[in-house]
Amino acid sequence: MTRAIMIQGAGSNVGKSMVVAGLCRAARRRGLSVAPFKPQNMSNNAAVTADGGEIGRAQALQARAADLAPHTDMNPVLLKPETDVGAQVIVQGQRFATMKAREYGSRKTELMPCVLDSYHRLAAAHDLIVIEGAGSPAEVNLRAGDIANMGFAEAADCPVVLLGDIDRGGVIAQLVGTDVILPPEDRARITGFAINKFRGDPSLFAEGMATIAAHTGWTPLGILPWFDEAWRLPAEDVLDVATRKGGAIKVVVPRLNRIANFDDLDPLAAQPDVTVEIIEAGRPLPADADLVILPGSKSTIADLAHFRAQGWDIDLQAHVRRGGHVLGICGGFQMLGREIADPDGIEGPVTRAQGLGLLDVTTTMTPRKRLALSNARFDSTGDPVSGYEIHLGDTTGPDCARSWLTLDGRAEGAASADGRVRGCYIHGLFAADRFRAAYMAAIGAPLQEMAYDAGVEATLDALAAHLEAHLDVDLLLSLAREMPARA
Incomplete structure (x- = not known):
């Protein structure tokens, strides 16, 4: 028995x-x-x-x-x-x-x-x-x-x-x-x-x-x-992501009130040459960031208001003007657009919010939640990516014509004209070693070779x-x- x-x-x-x-x-x-x-x-x-x-x-x-x-x-x-x-x-x-x-x-x-x-x-x-x-x-x-x-x-x-x-x-x-x-x-x-x-x-x-x-x-x-090696395992709490300081490459992540599905950060935090810095409310986004990641959120419109209340929208605009790179994943992708509409009040009483305007896309919240394991490809190199989708909302707009992933045979993601601002709905991207290396090299931050999944095992x-x-x-x-x- x-x-x-x-x-x-x-x-x-x-x-x-x-x-x-x-x-x-x-x-x-x-x-x-x-x-x-x-x-x-x-x-x-x-x-x-x-x-x-x-x-x-x-x-x-x-x-x-x-x-x-x-x-x-x-x-x-x-x-x-x-x-x-x-x-x-x-x-x-x-x-x-x-x-x-x-x-x-x-x-x-x-x-x-x-x-x-x-x-x-x-x-x-x-x-x-x-x-x-x-x-x-x-x-x-x-x-x-x-x-x-x-x-x-x-x-x-x-x-x-x-x-x-x-x-x-x-x-x-x-x-x-x-x-x-x-x-x-x-x-x-x-x-x-x-x-x-x-x-x-x-x-x-x-x-x-x-x-x-x-x-x-x-x-x-x-x-x-x-257990000193605990930091090498996927973190349950976002504060556990940044328990160690890594190398000179700096990835900055604003701590949203309802941050969700931040496992995208685990492989980057495991890199010996990367420091993932979680920015708490009241602190500015550091000016020396190589990459700013806007993570997923359980309450996108409320977290967008929180983002603005910290002045992070101003910091992010300055980061882009300096030639910095931005990646929005899921809720972070939605925030980077021009507008988020929630006509059915799924997230709360605010039914429309102006986005950060760094991508020419708009998002409409819908009751149907997308839950799926996904196999994708990084278009610029052909490298495979395995991840998952877990989100409400559909995102459309001109910058979606510059998709940078192919997901189950269809275009996925959006990018600005200069390619410095990108967004997508796929979580878990950076667990793929070849994709992680290719993406970071493309933004001018080449990584040491590291086998992430083998390290977790x-x-x-x-x-x-x-x-x-x-x-x-x-x-x-x-x-x-x-x-x-x-x-």
């Missing part, structure tokens, strides 16, 4: 996603058929799946670690924030509704049958399911109707391992406090614990491990030192080895329980 184990965190951003990816690769290397599963995720950084839906990009990376193609069953509920109080709800890969937080809180129990359907379909095909929680089970105010942490663990009857983050301090209180505040039936599901992001000599925390075990009765599984292997060296993986996997028969 299929076995399952759930990794929950004593807080947000404790490293659950990375640990699940490492466990998936470690289990795969042991000959197990393993699949990742996250009942509910919240992220605008989505991946398009072969079955025509979308899931959180962290689950796509975990699928890769398990040698699987991403599938919508791996993340049946995805929340994509559109405002500070509301989000688009994606269920089994497709748009279900747009809800305010309070409405979602009252209705999320409706989604448990879909979550369990996806879970059981995965289980029918694999030996082991490694489940990732969301946030922390200590948020007991959210326990009623929970589908992300203990509510799911109860419904699926699976054991839990709790992960603590020592880097932020107070890890003993994180773990022991979680034990104290949980109701008895939830507390009983936690069978083991581990510490993540340790810096220094792990033996110095031996007494801390003993203290946690004595107060909770949980099995200690080990102390994971900080090598880093996943290194992550699995890191877990094997510092966690008792055998013991952790032995805690996984056989799943009960489906009712």
Whole structure:
């Protein structure tokens, strides 16, 4: 029978996603058929799946670690924030509704049958399911109707391992406090614990491990030192893209409020000769940028207003006058045009907005979302590109006659007359080594040779080895329980 184990965190951003990816690769290397599963995720950084839906990009990376193609069953509920109080709800890969937080809180129990359907379909095909929680089970105010942490663990009857983050301090209180505040039936599901992001000599925390075990009765599984190579893996949070400084070639990216699908930046950030600089609100766009990338957005018109409020429109015009290059991808492509029209109010009350005017195109928002894996070609060199589309809206205009990609046999993208400003709808372009080298060479920024995908695979292997060296993986996997028969 299929076995399952759930990794929950004593807080947000404790490293659950990375640990699940490492466990998936470690289990795969042991000959197990393993699949990742996250009942509910919240992220605008989505991946398009072969079955025509979308899931959180962290689950796509975990699928890769398990040698699987991403599938919508791996993340049946995805929340994509559109405002500070509301989000688009994606269920089994497709748009279900747009809800305010309070409405979602009252209705999320409706989604448990879909979550369990996806879970059981995965289980029918694999030996082991490694489940990732969301946030922390200590948020007991959210326990009623929970589908992300203990509510799911109860419904699926699976054991839990709790992960603590020592880097932020107070890890003993994180773990022991979680034990104290949980109701008895939830507390009983936690069978083991581990510490993540340790810096220094792990033996110095031996007494801390003993203290946690004595107060909770949980099995200690080990102390994971900080994994220095994590930056080589696709980032779930845009701030993780720029955790290292690279070389002299500078790629500048304005941080939009609803930035989405920024995985386009990962291969550039991995280049040793490139520095990807994320520009936060209130800072000007640097004058020495080789390339400015306008990334995707979940709320294009609102993010365009935010862009202007920072004065970035003026900075971008100056960058172009200096002979600089600009690339807009998806929402960024739409912003570069003359106008964005949203006659049906899909994005909100503003139904028409003037664009940045750097491309002679206009965009009209339409209710139909385009979700597709795509194979394209860079027209100037013939180099192949594999990527994906995930957007609302159709873009047309004179500059589309200067398309620079061929996508599934049709013209894609637009360019200014001098070729310095370009836009397209395809995400994932820069993961193609030959395209990345050709594009950057064309803007006068030649790159060192680098095999991006091979680097990601090598880093996943290194992550699995890191877990094997510092966690008792055998013991952790032995805690996984056989799943009960489906009712």
